[in-house]
Amino acid sequence: MLDPSLLRQHVTDTAARLRESRGFELPVSRIESLEAERKQIQMRTQELQNLRNTRSKAIGQAKAKGEDVAPLLAEVAGFGDELKASEARLVEIQADIEAIVLGVPNLPDAGVPVGRDESDNVEQSRWGTPRAFDFEVRDHVALGERHGWLDAETAAKLSGARFTVLRGKLARLHRALAQFMLDLHTNAHGYEETSVPLIVNPESMLGTGQLPKFEEDLFALEVNEATRYLIPTSEVSLTNIVRDSIIDAERLPLRMAAHSLCFRAEAGSHGRDTRGMIRQHQFEKVEMVSVTTPDDSEAEHQRMTRCAEVVLEKLGLPYRRMLLCAGDMGFTAQRTYDLEVWLPSQNTYREISSCSNCGDFQARRMQARWRVADGKPALLHTLNGSGVAVGRALVAVMENYQQADGSIEVPEVLRPYMGELSRID
The missing domain is CATH 1.10.287.40 (Serine-tRNA synthetase, tRNA binding domain)
Structure with missing residues (x-):
């Protein structure tokens, strides 16, 4: 949450900043x-x-x-x-x-562009050239349904809409992507592999900003007469590790990565992306979380975003980096970069990773602090980023590596995880 002094001593100025940047009325x-x-x-x-x-x-x-x-x-x-x-x-x-x-969003950094939605985001860079196909491009659903590898009908019987059953070599490719990402972030990028709970208490959701504002997007359960929530991202579990803690300076930055299931009700999606795996109630991500000092958080943000970019480059997937405008940023973020991967079937770039610097916004809610040189505790800065969304990476690999006969070439970097298979058909 925001520094209370902003609302006590500078409420009018703070209200103006929130109105102009986020369209939020204090x-x-x-x-x-x-x-x-x-x-x-x-x-x-x-x-x-x-x-x-x-x-x-x-x-x-x-x-x-x-x-x-x-x-x-x-x-x-x-x-x-x-x-x-x-x-x-x-x-x-x-x-x-x-x-x-608790219902007031974070204030954007000064360098964040003013805007109301994704049309006002600013492209920062591009990597790779979209492939030119000499045959009619199939989308990932058509490619996956050929052998029953991607089965939404059975998933709907089991759970309802926005779920998917994966089978056979496609399920293996999905698993290979997650393993590759986790290995890359832990071995090459220095993140500590961390396995976290998928069910958390309300305090954890409050700490990272999902509660109280976004309760309708969460899956809630009653456990022994207590409310618990399925995590929408392992950011929740990873970041809350430092809740109610004072971290010694020499331990910073803390860098953690987790591969987990994620659950979102998608209450506000209003029928968008109902076909296929783009927007699911249950999906998987490899998440990166960094906890650091205020002086180092901007450099850590650039580093984290670069770590996510390396995933896409090693997979050979064309992408672009977007600096989000204030109106398109998440509730807790003060600056966000989205990575958008090229999807041939849609002839456009779609988000596959979002990397955010939250400043001390989450830390203040969690009372997550570090011990500065004089021994006094001060608020930490927290950052999170997708490294990347596994299901969307699968979609991008299927579509970008598809062949005329409907088979899918396996990116070279994934072949060690696929028993050296070079193609699935």
């Missing part, structure tokens, strides 16, 4: 009203506490002298009732302020 009047009442009650609470302490001391002195303490006891009792009411109201006000603050 309830300024409500915040100012709550803050004014909070200050008033806090002052009265402190005054009552002082009065109670003074009268309690006077009671002790009166008793020692044998004086009648009944009037003083009655006065203290009155203070106590008012004090309890003041303290209760203070808790209510602070809860109201926190509820507002």
